[in-house]
Every structure is written in structure tokens, then in C-alpha cells.
Amino acid sequence: MFTDRVRLQLQAGKGGNGVIAWRREKYIPKGGPCGGNGGPGGSVVLTADAQVPSLDHYRNQRILRAENGGQGGSNDRNGRRGRNLVLKVPLGTLLKDSETGEVIFDFVEHGQTYLICEGGRGGIGNNFFKTPTNRAPNKCTPGKYGEVKSVELELKLIADVGFVGFPNAGKSTLLTQLARVRVKVAPYPFTTLHPNLGCLRTEKNERVIFADIPGIISGAHLNRGLGLAFLRHIERTKVLVFVVDGSGMEGRDPLEDLAVLRKEIEAYQPSLLQKPSIVVWNKADLGQELPEVEGYSVSISALTGDGVERFLTQVLNLLEETTQETDAQAV
Ligand SMILES: Nc1nc2c(ncn2[C@@H]2O[C@H](COP(=O)(O)OP(=O)(O)O)[C@@H](O)[C@H]2O)c(=O)[nH]1
Ligand SMILES: [Mg+2]
Secondary structure: OOOEEEEEEEEOOOOOOOOOOEOOEOOEOOOOEOOOOOOOOOOEEEEEOOOOOOOHHHOOOOEEEOOOOOOOOOOOOOOOOOOOEEEEEOOOEEEEEOOOOOEEEEEOOOOOEEEEEOOOOOOOOHHHHOOOOOOOOOOOOOOOOOOEEEEEEEEOOOOOEEEEOOOOOOHHHHHHHHHHOOOOOOOOOEEEEEOOEEEEEOOOOOEEEEEEOOOOOOOHHHOOOOHHHHHHHHHOOOEEEEEEEOOOHHHOOHHHHHHHHHHHHHHHOHHHHHOOEEEEEEOHHHOOOOOOOOOEEEEOOOOOOOOHHHHHHHHHHHHHHHHHHHHHHHO
């Protein structure tokens, strides 16, 4: 699986110091304290931005700092607030604590924001220590340091589940429908990240990414149509879903379509056919006796939503089995 990771040390800004100052005006003796407060340091904030394609921007960075707060001034002037450091990250970025490896935040939607390091508070100037009994305090406090964290950003956007099928088989419709179905056993919130990409959360709060891989045409392995770029995408998915128009409309034969899809994939790399897969006979609403095939298959209507819930349950089960096997192999 494709991962792209960077390690960064993030530092919020230090708060500005408070100061001691005295009013000195002509003809006003004993003007009193007038030292202002320091401004707060800037915080470090991460925000998901759909326009950012990768973490490349951070590749050569190690330490990133937000601005410090300004020192207080005389005449009760407060110091300037340090500017926040806003780091834009691509959708699909996991923010992890680099010491514990724990996931702190998972950016899946455009605009999601997470404050990782809070800026230090500004110090207090002597004007604020003034009391009825102490009219001339000779005291101020320094600004506090901002938070510092070592983090790891990991981009994980490669689909777990890839839809493979001829143009017009209904892949896009199915992806859209997934966002609508509410599975009874558990609510799986589904977010559309991109027209061809959707993200679903399981009960365990794991992320499953579905991709509608642009249409295959016969000869893809010879680089016709979208060709090789397309086939490369499916190399990285864990589960393949063959979406086939099962209605037999337009004079197509569903079994033959499935055979061609498999042949294309096999011609490119035979091992891809070893991936766990599900055959989806789509357009069930148009009616058609569907052929029996080996392995998992399910008949659905992506248009009406019939059978989509069953399909989802199958995919998630298959994915879980696959993950367990992979984990077992890794041990
Ligand atoms: N009757 C019917 N039409 C469908 C179904 N799923 C998709 N379609 C239609 O088939 C056409 C192609 O669907 P689309 O999702 O764009 O196919 P894609 O090229 O595989 O992404 C569209 O006009 C859809 O409305 C279905 O289950 N039943
Ligand atoms: Mg489409």
C-alpha cells in the first residue's frame, strides 16, 4: 500500500513578556505603572485542503514554528498576538504522535481543522498588578512557552476497495448510493472525497476507502483507453469489485463482460486475480436471471439502492478477513 509520510516537530509561539513601565508625563508626578501585557504566541493548526495533492511540501522540513507574541509596551500597550501557523494537508492525512504512534486526527473532509500546539500565554505587565494597597508594583511576568509536539503525517489515500467495470456499468451510481444507504446493523458514515472516491467509517472507526476506477475497455493491458494507469490503481486495492451490467440491455452478455474484465486484469498481472473479489450484478431493477459464478456475488440496483446494503456487508466482511490474513502473515 502506498504511504507517504513525514515527521515534523511543531512548535507554537512563545507568549510575549509583560513589562514594567512607568508613566512619565510633564507636570504629573508619580504617574504610576503602565507596563502592558505580552501578546499570546501563535498556535499550530492543521487543516485539510482538497487542493493539496500530497505531503511533498513538507518533505524537506523538520521544525515548523508559529510566530511568537510581541512584548508588552509602555502606556498599557499590549503586545501583538503571534500569527498562527496553518499547515494545509491533503485529504486522507493521518496525524500521529510520532513517539507513541497513536492517531491524533484523521483528515477526511475539506476544511477540517485541528489545533495541535497551543500558543503560549502572554506575560502580564506591571499595570495589572496594581492594587489599592500597592499602587506602584515593580513586577511583571514572562510569556509562557508554546506547546511543542513531534508528529508524523501519513497520507493514506489508496483505495481499499476498487470498482472495476465497463463504462456505464453503474460504478459511479453505486458510489453515490453508498453515501445514501443507512446500514441497519451499524451506521457507517460515508463521505465523498472526490467524484471517484468515497470514505466510510466502520464501527471500529476504521476508514475504508472506495474508488470508482475509471472504466476499463477491452485492450487496457495494451494501454488502450485509460489502460495501464488504470490497472496500476487496482494493484494497490485490497478488494476488487467487478461491477457488471447484469440486465443484458444493449445486447451485452453479463458473463462475457465479466470474463473480459478478468482477462484484461490477468493479462496485465495474473496475481491480481488472486485478490479477494466480489461480483456485483447491477441494474437488477431491469430484470434478468443472473448467472451463478464462483465466489462472492450479489445482485443489486445501484439506481434504486436495492441490495446495496447486502453488498456493503459482504465487502466489509471480506475486507476484514483479508486484513486479518495479512496481519497473520506479517507476524
Ligand atoms: N436501471 C438502472 N440504471 C442504472 C443502474 N445503475 C446505473 N444505472 C444507469 O447507468 C448509466 C451509467 O451509470 P454510471 O454510474 O455513470 O456508470 P459508470 O460508467 O460505471 O460509472 C447511468 O445512466 C445510470 O443512471 C441500475 O441499477 N439500474
Ligand atoms: Mg463513472
